[in-house]
Structures are given as structure tokens and as C-alpha cells.
Amino acid sequence: MNFDRVSRFAFAAALSLGFVSLAGLTSNRAARADDTKPYVIENGRVDKHVFNGYRRYGDNCLRCHGPNATGSSYAPDLTDSLKHMTKEQVEETIINGRMDVNTANQNVMPAFGTNPDVVENLDDIYAYLKARSDGALGRGRPKQIGEDDD
């Protein structure tokens, strides 16, 4: 169990690092800010990474954490959680999951370490959540920089 978790994390971390360094070669990515502000938002519009994070969130996280990452009746409000967690803690939780089962609670977050749609988009998901948590991004589907108004 423990070994599984560790190796899965290592694998995922490797993938994720690979993604970062690869992406780091592109100018867009290089323009992105640091870990404290890992997103680009101009006039309320987001870069493609935040947008991708928004969609991957919808695919894998929304079922429990609700639309806009504001939580549900059984999963925490991530706009609040991210105020208290480091990027490493967030990533560790996404990859390995989390279990809080006792007489009062039966809360379990699954391990997404084997899910390429999550692991390969981890930075983008984090960027979306952080932008939501910082109040830099409102509810709903964000508009992309350069996207037409409609």
C-alpha cells in the first residue's frame, strides 16, 4: 500500500516535471508567473493553461468539489482549501488521494496518479484552482485571451 503510493507519486511527479520542463521551452509558459501566482489573467481572461485546468477540473473533480470548485455537501470548498495548502500538498493529495473515515465522516478522495488526463494536466488544474482561490477568477466558464466575445 505505502510502497504503491510512493512509487505512484514518484511516477506521477516525474511525468509532471517532464511536462513542466517541456512546457518551459515555450514562450507562453515562460511568461507565466511563479508558484505564488501560477496563472496569467488579463482583463478577466485566462491563458490556455488556466482554461485547460478549468476543463480538466470539470472532467475529474467537479463531481465532488462542485461547479467552480466551491465544494459540495461532501467535499471541501477548494477555493478555501488552497488558501491553506502548498502547491506540493495539493499535488500530493491529487496524486495519492486522501482518506478521512471515522464515525462522523466518510470522506475519501481517490488517487488520480494513474489518470493521464489528471497527471499530465496537474499544473494547469493547480493554476485554475489557485486563480479561483485567489479571487483572480470568478465563477463559470472563463474566457480565453484572444477568444471572441459572443
Place this chain on the structure above:
Amino acid sequence: MKPSKRLFAWAVLLTGTAGVLGAGAAYANDELEKMSQDPKQWVMPAGDYANQRHTKLTQITTENVHKLHPVWTFSTGVLRGHEGGPLVVGDMMYVHTPFPNKVFALDLNNEGRIVWAYEPKQDPNVIPVMCCDTVNRGVAYGEGMIFLHQADTTLVALDAKTGKVAWSVKDDDPAKGATGTSAPLVVKDKVLVGVSGGEFGVQGHMTAYNIKDGSVAWRAYSEGPDDQILFDPDKTMAMGKPVGKDSSLKTWEGDQWKIGGGATWGWISYDPKLNLVYYGSGNPSTWNPSQRPGDNKWSMTVFARDPDTGMAKWVYQMTPHDEWDYDGINEMILADTKVHGKETKALVHFDRNGFAYVLDRETGALLEANKYDPAVNWATKVDLTTGRPEVVAQYSTDHNGPDHNTKGVCPAALGSKDEQPASYDPQTHMFYVPTNHVCMDYEPYKVTYTAGQPYVGATLSMFPPKGDNHLGNFIAYDVNEGKIVWSDHETFSVWSGALTTPTGVAFYGTLDGDLKAVDAKTGKLLYKFKTPSGIIGNVNAFEHNGKEYIAVLSGVGGWAGIGMAAGLTGDTDGLGAVGAYKSLSNYTQLGGVLTVFSVE
């Protein structure tokens, strides 16, 4: 109550108990059917095999319902969403909970004392593969046993008197995303159970287990080769014609059917005279329609099957090639009623897609399909000759393609109605339907299948229809005329199963926690009581010691707890602040409690 009536009541109760003790396999069907006709008991999830959710008890009336009040309550000790409702068998009440799926047997003769409690040991890793909260829609009774469908898909038979496990069988594998949320149904010498997991790419199935030992009698998949879906190419009918060979396989690309969804997580009905069971299948996986070309049969389908063999007599697919997650699993209500003036053995189904379907339940002929919420816009109508919906291109997420945000589709993915079952009053011939009044933006995109991981492939935002600021309605619907008779607005979706009485009262619960009684003729509010939490359970009725009781589980959660715990949003143009950010958490908090009401 007159003493003579009371004596009669006792006699019935005693007979019922004797039946419990003495029932043998050969008589199981007759016995349970008879018990379901005794209005003092509530022996199956919907009260009867026809799924009418109608009590024959007459003490509570439009005149005295204002005197209704809680007489006792019971906390389940579990916080998450409480769907379904309690059974009453003889002098015992059986209350179930979401994960960890406890069952309590309460003695109605002894102020609800707990006679036995059962709590299975389950791997908590099943919790996050449950689509939308850890709900469970209730237990079934038959042959002196209580059948529990656990989250981890285990079906367990418990001695109704002691709670002792008689047998236990694993229906499917949670590691692949298959879970258990639905209530089983006992039919003859079998217990039928469906599966959840449409958001994880399961291959949905309905399975019949032999009551005596838990062995498999038959399993019918929703998609796959004919021998897996139990179709006879020449005898199984769809829209009046034999389905032909490989009717499912032909509608999928390659072997996508193996992860094709079509979960069977809703309610099951049974017509003993026709010897047919009815249920629906859910969405095809994934939610991204362009990733699975074809009609994706037999997802989104009403099945009529022989309970002895599982063979399909007829099928009808409501939403071919689903593009909106409009699962077809809502209850099939069996009613002998007039349709366009003609007496009909009808099957009435208020689908997630917003159409109320009326079929001849013997032949599967489609008689009527009308919108039961005027907001429905994804299709103009259903062609009664072909059975196909006429889809509006603007709202077609397949037509608009992946990576395109299709806006303003009504209803939202949770449907004009979800699993919350409607009630049919055989006296007024009206259907009383708890509905959602929510629209959505839907954006599909490519996803990868990984066993046990979400296989969704779309993101959506939800909001009330333009110009409205309420998210639900409780409606009376006339199948004969095919129209809505009255509609009561509710702040939130109505996510509770309804109940009607012969005395003209319709009951339902609200997400903000009220049990409501309304006049079935007019929809006028006659009584309400705020229970400890939001209601997503179903209202049941029973009689004990000559008194009629109404029982309902409160305990907010489920899909409703996801979409509304922190309010909805989306394209907020034209919405008041009230409409855009209604937060359910400002009205109610978690916690499972059973509340029992009476007028005396």
C-alpha cells in the same frame, strides 16, 4: 376508528406476519404481492410493483392535514445524502443509510426500539468512485429477508427478524468504477439488482439472483452481443419491429460498448399479469458524444424483460446517441388509465430529457411523448412513428462538436427530473411529479479511459431557465391530455419522491428541508414542516395500531448536494441576484433523520 376495523387491522397484520414466517419459494411472489396490497405496510421501495407511490390509507385528508405533526424521529448517525425511504413489514420498520450502508430494524410496537442493526465492512475506496455522493435508495423485502445493495455492489440477504446474514454476493467490481446505489426488487423467487457507474465506463447490467442461495439466475447487459443483452433478434421488439441481429453492436464503434455505460441505477417495476419487469438504462460513456459515434444502443432505453429468463420482450430508446447525460433510469409507472380517451395498459415515464413518455406496456408501442417542463429546448418533439427526438442543432453538443461550449441547453444534465420518483393517483388519473427547472452550458472534450477513473469528458455550468429564478417545480400532469395541470414553484429542485392519498393530498419534500402537503386538485399548500435537513428521500405511508403515519428521510446530498451546495452560476444575464447565487447551505445542513408524522 371503530373497534371492528381495528380488529380487522390486527387480523391482517397477523396474517402478514404468518406469511413472513411460513412463506416458501413457490409462494413468494403471491405473498409479497398480497402484502404490497395491504396499505398498512410498505413492503417495497415504491409501495407496490406498479411504482405508483400511492397509499390507500384514508385517515389523512385535505381537511385535517393541517393538523399533521411529527410524532417521532430517528437519527441514522450518517451525514451524507439520504435517498429512498423506509420499509414497513408487519410491526417492523427497516431504515437504511448511505455509505456505510447501515440497516436498522425498528420495532413499531416498542416505540421504535432497535431490534437489530447491520453495518457491513466495506473498503472506503469505493466512496470516491460513487458518481455523486454515497447515496443508497433503500432495501427490499421478500421471503423473510431484507436485501441490501451495498456501495461496493455486494448484495446481502439479512434475516428480517435477526439481521443475520443469510447469503452475500458481489455483483461487480468497484475498482472498475462499478458501485451500488439502487434499491433491489424482489420478483417471484428472485431479487433483481442494477449497477451504477456510467461516469466510469461500466458495461451496465441488470442481474437476477435466486433468493434461496444468492446464485445468479440471469444477467442482462445494456449493450453488447445478443447473448449478453439477452435479446432474441426475431422476438425482441423495438417500435413494433423485431430488433434483428446485433442490434446493440451495430451502433457502437469497435468494442467501445465494453466501456459503454448504460448503468441501471434507477427503479424497477413489475407487472405480474404480463410477467414483465421494467427498468431504464443510463447515459452512454463518455459524456463526449463525438468520441462514441452511433446510436449507442441500448443506453437510454426502457427495457421490458421476462423476470424468469431475463429475455427482453421489447425495448425503446429515448435518447439515441446521448449528448447531454440524460440517463433513462427514472421510474416506470405502470397505470391502467386513459390515453387520448382510450383505456390503456400504460407505462408512464418522466425522463431526464424532459419528455413524459407513455407506452403500451404490453407491446412497447409509443403512444405519447410530451414536454413536462415548458423550458425543454434540446428537441422540438419526439416523432411518434420513428420514436426519435427531433434535436435542435443549436443545442446539439455533437453537432457543435468537442471544444465548443454549447449554451443554454434545457434541461441540464440532471434532467427535468432525476431519480426522485413521481406518484400516480388512480382516482384522479393524475401524475404528481417532482421536477428540476435547470438549464446548462455543456462543453465536451476528448478523454482517456482508465479503469476506475472518471470517464466524463465534458464540463458544464448550470442555471435556471432565462427569466426564472426558481430551480424546481412540483407538477400535476395529465397523461390523457398530455399536459401539465398545475405547477408549484420551488426555490430548489424538488429531489424527493412524491406520495398521494385517496383523500386528495399529495406529499413531497424540498431541498431546503420542508415536508409539504398540497391539494392534489389545485396544488394549494395545505401543510409544511421543516425537517432537520434537506429532503432527497421519498415520502412513504403506513398504518400502525389503527393510526396512519407519513414517514420521510431527510439528509441533504446527492447530485443536488453537488450542484447546489454553493449555489449555481453560468450565464447570469437576466437573472436577479437571488437566482444566480442561491446557496443551499444557507438553508440547511447535513444529517440523516427519519421523521414520522400523524394527525392525531
